[in-house]
Amino acid sequence: xxxxxxxxxxxxxxRRAVLAGGTALTxxxxxxxxxxxxxxxxxxxxxxxxxxxxxxxxxxxxxSVTGTMAISETGSVQAEKLAISQINExxxxxxxxxxxxxxxxxxxxxxxxxKARKLLVNDKVASVMxxxxxxxxxxxxxxxxxxxGFLYYPTFYEGLEQSPNVIYTGQEATQQIIAGxxxxxxxxxxxxxxxxGSDYIWPRTSNKIARKHIENFLEGSEVVGEEYYxxxxxxxxxxxxxxxxxxxDVIYAIVVGGSNVAFYKQLKAAGIDPAGESxxxxxxxxxxxxxxxxGGENIEGTYACMKYFQSLENENNQAFVSAFKEMWGDxxxxxxxxxxxxxxxxxxxxxxxxxxxxxxxxxxxASPGIEMTTAPxxxxxxxxxxxxxxxxxxxxxxxxxxxxxxxxxxxxxxxDPFPEGYQ
Amino acid sequence: MFSGYSxxxxxxxxxxxxxxxxxxxxxxVLMALGLAIIFGQMGVxxxxxxxxxxxxxxxxxxxxxxxxxxxxxxxxxxxxVAMFLAFIASGxxxxxxxxxxxxxxxxxxxxxxxATWGLSLILQQTYRSVFGARxxxxxxxNWMMGSLPLTDLIEVPINGIFVMVLATGISLAVYILMFRSxxxxxxxxxxxxxTMADAVGINTAWTDRLTFGIGCGVAGVAGSAFTMIGSTxxxxxxxxxxxxxxxxxxxxxxxxxxxxxxxxxxxxxxSIMEFFLSGSMAKVLTLLVVVGILMIRPQGLFSLxxxx
Numbered sequence: 001x002x003x004x005x006x007x008x009x010x011x012x013x014x015r016r017a018v019l020a021g022g023t024a025l026t027x028x029x030x031x032x033x034x035x036x037x038x039x040x041x042x043x044x045x046x047x048x049x050x051x052x053x054x055x056x057x058x059x060x061x062x063x064s065v066t067g068t069m070a071i072s073e074t075g076s077v078q079a080e081k082l083a084i085s086q087i088n089e090x091x092x093x094x095x096x097x098x099x100x101x102x103x104x105x106x107x108x109x110x111x112x113x114x115k116a117r118k119l120l121v122n123d124k125v126a127s128v129m130x131x132x133x134x135x136x137x138x139x140x141x142x143x144x145x146x147x148x149g150f151l152y153y154p155t156f157y158e159g160l161e162q163s164p165n166v167i168y169t170g171q172e173a174t175q176q177i178i179a180g181x182x183x184x185x186x187x188x189x190x191x192x193x194x195x196x197g198s199d200y201i202w203p204r205t206s207n208k209i210a211r212k213h214i215e216n217f218l219e220g221s222e223v224v225g226e227e228y229y230x231x232x233x234x235x236x237x238x239x240x241x242x243x244x245x246x247x248x249d250v251i252y253a254i255v256v257g258g259s260n261v262a263f264y265k266q267l268k269a270a271g272i273d274p275a276g277e278s279x280x281x282x283x284x285x286x287x288x289x290x291x292x293x294x295g296g297e298n299i300e301g302t303y304a305c306m307k308y309f310q311s312l313e314n315e316n317n318q319a320f321v322s323a324f325k326e327m328w329g330d331x332x333x334x335x336x337x338x339x340x341x342x343x344x345x346x347x348x349x350x351x352x353x354x355x356x357x358x359x360x361x362x363x364x365x366a367s368p369g370i371e372m373t374t375a376p377x378x379x380x381x382x383x384x385x386x387x388x389x390x391x392x393x394x395x396x397x398x399x400x401x402x403x404x405x406x407x408x409x410x411x412x413x414x415x416d417p418f419p420e421g422y423q
Numbered sequence: 424m425f426s427g428y429s430x431x432x433x434x435x436x437x438x439x440x441x442x443x444x445x446x447x448x449x450x451x452v453l454m455a456l457g458l459a460i461i462f463g464q465m466g467v468x469x470x471x472x473x474x475x476x477x478x479x480x481x482x483x484x485x486x487x488x489x490x491x492x493x494x495x496x497x498x499x500x501x502x503x504v505a506m507f508l509a510f511i512a513s514g515x516x517x518x519x520x521x522x523x524x525x526x527x528x529x530x531x532x533x534x535x536x537x538a539t540w541g542l543s544l545i546l547q548q549t550y551r552s553v554f555g556a557r558x559x560x561x562x563x564x565n566w567m568m569g570s571l572p573l574t575d576l577i578e579v580p581i582n583g584i585f586v587m588v589l590a591t592g593i594s595l596a597v598y599i600l601m602f603r604s605x606x607x608x609x610x611x612x613x614x615x616x617x618t619m620a621d622a623v624g625i626n627t628a629w630t631d632r633l634t635f636g637i638g639c640g641v642a643g644v645a646g647s648a649f650t651m652i653g654s655t656x657x658x659x660x661x662x663x664x665x666x667x668x669x670x671x672x673x674x675x676x677x678x679x680x681x682x683x684x685x686x687x688x689x690x691x692x693x694s695i696m697e698f699f700l701s702g703s704m705a706k707v708l709t710l711l712v713v714v715g716i717l718m719i720r721p722q723g724l725f726s727l728x729x730x731x
Contacts, residue, residue: 066548068658070556199703229702232662234653235450237443237583238697238705244576245436258662261558261654269652271570271578293558293654298568 035353037095045094045357048148051124052358057096059084059345060103060119062130062140067107068257073132075289076154076341077102078328080129083345086323093349094356101125109139116140120147126358127152129344132337134158134201141166150360152344155337156284156306158205159417164364167347168387170340171307172417173206176284178213179392180305183407184250184282185218192224194248194279196239196255199228203254206284209422210252216421224248229255234262240270243279253283260286264294264302274397275301287335288401296401308339308377309395309403320376333401339376346372347382379412387415435576444694446583449590450652451686454663455670456597457642459682462671464614464634466532467525470539472667473660474546475639476646478516479509480655481554483647484561491562499564506589506647513643514636521635526628543660550657558656567651582651589648593641594683600637601679610634614677673713675723685724689713 042054051058061080063073084098092098101123103115112131119125120143127150131137134157144151144165151166159172184190193214197203207226214221224246227239236259243251255263267274267281274281281302288310291299310321310333320342324334347370352358355366371381381389389412395403458472469475486505490498520542528535567585570578601607609630612620621627646660653659674685689709696705717723 065556066551068661070551071558071656071658074556227701230706233702233706234649234662235443235447237446237580238440238694239702241436241439241443242698244439245432258558258654258656258659262652265568265582265652266580269568269570269580269582271572271580289557292560293656295560295562297562 035091035093035095040094040356046126046359047357048359048361049124050126050358050360052096052126055096056099057093057358058099058101058123058125059348060116060123060125060128060130061100062103062105062112062115062119062128063132064105064107064136065102066104069105069107069132069136071257071293072289072337073105075335075338076129076132078332079154079324079334079338079342080345082324082327083342085327087345087349093352094358098345105131105136109133109135112136113139113143116143116149117147120144120149126150126352127348127360127363129154129341129348131155137161137166148360150348150363152341152348154341154344156340158202159419160205160423162385162387162417164386165360166386167344167367167382168415168417169343169347170337170388171390171392172387172415173209174416174419174422175307175387175390175392175413176305177206177210179409179413180282180284180303180394181210181213181218181252183305183394184280184303185221187407188249188277188280190249190280191221192246192248193221193250193252194224194243194246195226196243196251196253197228198231198233198254198256198259200231203256203285204228206254207252209419212422229259231257231259233259236263236266237270240267240272243272244270248279251279251281253281254285255283256285258293260290261294264299268298273301274299277301286397287337288333288403289335289338291397291401292333296397296399299397300399302397303406304395304397304403305392306336306395306403307390307392308336309393309405310334311395311402311405312377312393313405314376314378316374316378317376343372343375343380343388346374351382381412383415385415385417387417389414432576435574438577439579440694440698442579442583444691446580446586447690447694448687449583449587450649451666451670451690452590452594452683453586453645453648454642454667455674455682455686456593456679457638457640457645458667459671459674459676459679460597460601460641461635461638463677463679463682464610465529465631466676467529467635468532468536468539469638470536470664471520471543471546471660472642473662473664474543474550475513475517475642475660476649476663477550477655477657477660478513478546479506479643479646480561480650480659481550481559482509482512482643483650484554484559484655487562499566502564502567502647506644509643509647510640511643513646514640517639518632518636520639521632525635526631529631547657547660554657556657558654558659561650561655563651585651586648589644593644594679597641597679606630606633669710669713673717673723675725678723678725681723681725688724 046052063077064070088097105112129152131153132155153166154169156170156176195207197207211223284305286304350370351363351367355362367382368384373379392409392413394407395405461467461469483505490501567582570580572578609625613627670686674681693705693709
């Protein structure tokens with residue numbers, strides 16, 4: 001485990017190759033060096049009729065700011081706006097200021113598809129930062145593939161997807177699950193696991209991967225229960241009794257939304273305090289955002305497996321957190337997905353500048369191998385499969401609503417959206 | 424599934440599971456009582472019921488903030504003040520809504536459904552604008568959050584007991600109001616024959632308004648109590664609305680006793696099935712059984728005998 005206080009600026013596989021090819025690129029990316037628009041004539045950088053003028057380029061932001069998902073997606077919108085304003089302060093992209101058109105998906109998947117079509121066909125945006133749930137991503141996917149748009153998708157998700165028109169800035173399932181299970185098995189000696197989730201694709205796929213890993217790769221470990229509750233379920237006393245009967249070492253919980261609050265409050269009220277670590281509670285669905293609703297005192301001691309925590313101690317993150325608070329207020333909290341959303345505009349800028357063009361085909365071609373040394377989570381790099389190399393970390397929830405980072409992988413974890421042996 | 428457990432362990436688990444069923448029963452009663460008053464006595468389908476509950480939850484949130492800022496030494500008892508304020512706030516909003524919206528739609532039940540659904544969207548967006556899209560965390564006094572260990576295995580959650588006591592108390596209060604007060608007599612008279620009630624001098628407009636207000640106020644108290652076990656966010660009310668209607672319709676509109684009987688049977692069925700099957704499966708089976716029974720008995724479990 002490397003010291004989180006002194007993150008290596010460049011690490012991970014292929015770093016020599018990247019260094020050789022990418023030094024000029026990284027320099028141009030993150031030093032505020034002026035790229036002048038007249039060096040990049042609009043006719044050359046935009047051959048496909050995108051919304052690019054001599055001094056502006058338009059992108060789309062497509063999230064739910066109304067409806068049930070607004071609770072989660074608000075942070076992503078804020079992060080993307082912050083990144084865009086910072087890029088503009090540094091002179092924009094190829095000398096052009098970024099303007100954005102924000103559309104509201106309204107927590108409704110057909111609306112997402114309709115707004116995506118509007119952004120791509122009417123507004124001709126050069127790229128889109130957006131979507132949060134897998135359902136909304138699946139809804140817009142055919143639109144992006146038909147009209148050759150380019151989407152930066154921020155959420156950790158179940159994997160099993162790799163579109164030429166999407167860059168996935170969150171973790172796919174194996175990146176989030178395996179390192180955490182290994183950690184709890186090695187350092188806590190956990191042998192028996194109780195899998196619990198809300199009843200839809202992400203928790204089910206994630207628990208499937210978790211089960212395969214526990215049964216096939218962790219010596220002597222077993223799954224003693226697996227259970228799903230409908231989205232929005234608010235009564236968990238029965239499952240808590242079942243957990244008590246099974247006496248697992250670990251409750252592996254992928255409960256989401258309002259159910260999350262109910263689950264942790266009832267768990268504590270039933271006398272299973274996560275802080276006691278018997279059983280230990282490990283989750284991949286509770287970020288700092290969710291803790292605000294649950295209440296730090298109710299979830300203290302729960303372990304979460306993420307790639308980013310607001311409390312990460314490195315210079316990038318300190319700068320990010322203070323810029324975020326300056327823009328959006330002091331009492332804001334930043335969760336894993338919010339940070340991943342922040343990466344979107346920066347990765348797009350890097351790809352555009354590497355390609356020397358806004359054309360989607362050229363940006364796509366330039367994307368694999370793009371690295372970002374200023375990411376709040378540390379160094380990340382785009383894989384051939386359009387996902388990010390990133391580290392996996394485990395944090396312990398504290399009463400103040402922040403996570404105390406107790407573990408991080410030594411190396412970047414390779415994204416593997418179609419994991420063999422896990423399906 | 425029970426091999427390898429001693430009789431003592433099994434006994435303890437069944438005792439706790441029974442208790443879980445009772446807590447669920449109390450939660451259902453709290454959710455449904457306000458709606459049963461409004462739907463049962465007035466025939467108004469109030470789709471905004473969940474949002475009236477969440478208003479109560481937000482009032483609790485505000486009260487907890489005020490107490491922790493100005494009267495930290497009284498924080499342990501703020502919850503009772505909060506429940507009272509929740510009743511007042513939701514009740515007043517109910518009176519206002521009845522005056523501005525519902526009273527124009529008494530003869531048109533389908534229109535009240537649409538109007539109150541619209542109201543629920545408006546309220547959700549208002550909460551979102553005022554309190555933010557994210558859920559707020561309501562701090563519960565410590566004494567209400569723990570559990571009482573009865574034996575090594577049996578632990579009784581204190582908030583569960585609290586919800587049970589509250590449900591019993593509110594049921595009793597509603598019963599007394601309905602069947603032992605002159606207001607209740609008037610409400611029942613209007614429910615049976617509005618024109619006749621009007622003719623004998625009952626102020627039907629005011630009685631309707633008060634009924635709607637009290638129904639909403641009870642919803643507010645329920646919402647306040649649910650901050651202990653659930654989430655407080657702009658759309659959290661939607662989590663409760665389906666179960667609430669299920670309980671009221673299954674019990675038979677117009678019968679408070681029916682509502683309580685239906686809450687009991689649904690909660691016990693669900694809690695027992697949840698233990699033996701998965702959570703989603705239990706929900707599906709519960710709904711199937713309810714639908715089946717409603718096909719045979721469309722009027723619900725209990726119904727008033729009406730002269731046709």
